Amino acid sequence: MPRLDRNGDTSVSIEFEGVAISAFEGDSVAAALLSNGYRNFRDTPVNGASRGAFCMMGVCFDCLVEINGIGNIQACMTEVRAGMHIRRQRGARDIHAQDGSL
Amino acid sequence: MKPNYDIAVIGAGPAGMAAAATAAGQGATVLLIDEQDTPGGQIYRSLSRQNLKDKAILGPEYYAGHKLIAELETSRVEYCPGTTVWQVSEEREIGISGNGAARLLTADQIIIATGAQERPFPVLGWTLPGVMGAGAAQVLLKTGGVTLPDAVFVGTGPLLYLVAHQYLRAGIPIKAILDTTPQGNTFRALAHLPKALADLPSLIKGRRWISQLRASGIAFIKHVGDVRCVGEDTVEAIEYWQSGQWNRIETQAVFLHQGVVPNVNLAMAAGCEHIWNNAQLCWHAKTDKWSQSSIPGISVTGDGAGINGAKSAEISGRIAALGALHRCDLIDTAARDRLAAPARRALAREVRIRPFLDALFRPSQNFRVPANDQTIVCRCEEVTAGAIREAVDLGCMGPNQLKSFTRCGMGPCQGRMCSLTATEIIAQSRNETVANIGAMRLRPPVKPLLLGELADLAIPPDEPNPKVG
Structure with a gap:
């Protein structure tokens, strides 16, 4: 997806499903994925249907992804950080011991 | 961050920024909490770091938000970005979460300025x-x-x-x-x-x-x-x-x-009384002329209290702040009324166009109440319009009972994307008014937080956390 011309962006490298993609500082994870052409962010726990970003403002919880092993993260409310490992969330999130940091 | 503030404002859109800056300008200790990383809400989103080359794309009304952001930045407001509010209680205790840690604080006055969401x-x-x-x-x-x-x-x-x-x-x-x-x-x-x-x-x-x-x-x-x-x-x-x-x-x-509708979840979960607005087809908090809700000390202002747009929200935020300052005994009645008078005149000018817009862009019934039974209403639990009508046929009386029938409204978004539709479907099927059917009951936490964050709340802040210590 094309981006409009901007002044002075700092690019950040992140990973989606094991593939390195480029993003810019200040991007939400959702914006970064969409700008790289990814629309399908997760499968639902009920019917396994595909979902992606919908509201982009933290309301709908449809853009849930797994980031650095932590599930149920709202991609539209989380800013990209260099080296983030992002995965599609398949069904309900897994619960495991973690330190709660992104 | 302090354990107590004179005034806590939730949401850094136009209403929240104006409320916080106005309150701090009168000497109150003010905390402004916002989910986003930069101030502005949705209308002035990312304005403080906006780097689009062509300013004509977003237009002068967007860049006009710089004035309000500057007012906030030069004020004595303690601004707390990237922080989610998951609870406001009647006792004015606020539960927040940010950077993987939750905490509780209190305020003598709380101003909820959580804005709007798309219908x-x-x-x-x-x-x-x-x-x-x-x-x-x-x-x-x-x-x-x-x-x-x-x-x-x-x-x-x-x-x-x-x-x-x-x-x-x-x-x-x-x-x-x-x-x-x-x-x-x-x-x-x-x-x-x-x-x-x-x-x-x-x-x-x-x-x-x-x-x-x-x-x-x-x-x-x-x-x-x-x-x-x-x-x-x-x-x-x-x-x-x-x-x-x-x-x-x-x-x-x-x-x-x-169209857009008030983002009511936090105020509803706090217990503020809400009313059905038939012109705008939405619920909003019932407020007095100083934006105070049915709960003393908790105000709801801006689009969260009825859709009037960004400029009105800014003015309403200032009026709400003056009311809160007065209830904190930080300004007297004469000062409150004197300071509010120009704001009230400006607000009256701003809202003149609203009934026309509400009528002109009123969404039709068939796009609010899907006729096709296969249409998903609750996106989280994948509950269809047909399943809701079936529940009504089985005797379901309203959106709260509907939860036990179908799980509608019980997924992570907590009804934000379905409660209006579900309520309107039930009202239509039962041949009742929406006001009579009533709103979906909401409870804290209104946003998810980690179990670990909740558990850590039990540890007094001055004691070492056994998990990290």
């Missing part, structure tokens, strides 16, 4: 990836200049035309605009036109957007009666009903919009 637009296929809100498309424009070319814009309301016009200004191709504004709306809006004419510049601006969109060669299709988004794993096309037949447009992006 649900339940049609077949609206859950497919690639289908988004027009407001969401605008957030993408404001954050990193991300665009989705060859999209189809669908719906009604000023924001739909504004975002389409912003795409036009940016030179991003639009495949079509499918206008769902009901035919009878213009006639019904005429009654409110004389009052709205007092705000002629806004009326002219809106007309200009639409006429320029139509003149640009984009397919602008009016009187669309129904739409459905189709595709396997992502949206591939949109089909629309017009002039007695279904038509199809191939597209990989659909932007839906039929």
Whole structure:
């Protein structure tokens, strides 16, 4: 997806499903994925249907992804950080011991 | 961060920023909590770090927000970005979460300024990836200049035309605009036109957007009666009903919009009384002339207390702050009334156009209450309109009982995307008014937080945390 011309962006490298993609500082994870052409962010726990970003403002919880092993993260409310490992969330999130940091 | 503030403001959109800055300017200790990383809410989203080269795309009204952001930044407000509020209690205790840690604090006065969200637009296929809100498309424009070319814009309301016009200004191709504004709306809006004419510049601006969109060669299709988004794993096309037949447009992006409604979850979960607004087809908090809700010490202001737009929200925020300052005994009655007088005059000017807009862009019943039983209403739990009607047939009385029947409203969004639709479906099926059916009951936490964060609350802040210590 094309981006409009901007002044002075700092690019950040992140990973989606094991593939390195480029993003810019200040991007939400959702914006970064969409700008790289990814629309399908997760499968639902009920019917396994595909979902992606919908509201982009933290309301709908449809853009849930797994980031650095932590599930149920709202991609539209989380800013990209260099080296983030992002995965599609398949069904309900897994619960495991973690330190709660992104 | 302190354990107690004179005034805590929740939400850093125009209402919250204005409320916080006004309160701090009168000597109150003020905490402003916001979910986003930069101030501005949705309307001035990412403004403080906006780097689009062409300022004409988002337009002067967006950049005008710099003034309010500067007022906040030069004030003594303690601004707490990137922080979610998951609870406000009647005792004015606020539960917050940020950077993986939760904490509780109190305030003598709380001002809830949580703004608006897009009204649900339940049609077949609206859950497919690639289908988004027009407001969401605008957030993408404001954050990193991300665009989705060859999209189809669908719906009604000023924001739909504004975002389409912003795409036009940016030179991003639009495949079509499918206008769902009901035919009878213009006639019904005429009654409110004389009052709205007092705000002629806004009326002219809106007309200009639409006429320029139509003149640009984009397919602008009016009187669309129904739409459905189709595709396997992502949206591939949109089909629309017009002039007695279904038509199809191939597209990989659909932007839906039929107005905005107050973001009520936090105020409702706090226990603030809400009323049904039949002109705006939404619930909003019941407030007095100082924005105080039914709970003493808790105010609800800005679009969260009824949709009036960004400028009104800013003014209402200031009025709410003056009321809160007065209840804190930080200003006397005379000072409160004197300071509020110009704000009230400005507010009266700002709201003149609203009844006209409400009538002109009132979404039609069939786009609020899906006739097709297969249409998903609750996106989280994948509950269809048919399942809700079936529950009503089995005796379901309202949206709270509906939870036990279907789990509708019990997923992570906690009814934000379905409660209006579910309530309207029940009202229609039971031949009742929405006001009589009542709203979905909400409880904290209104946003999810980690179990670990909740558990850590039991550890007094001055004791070492055994997990890290």
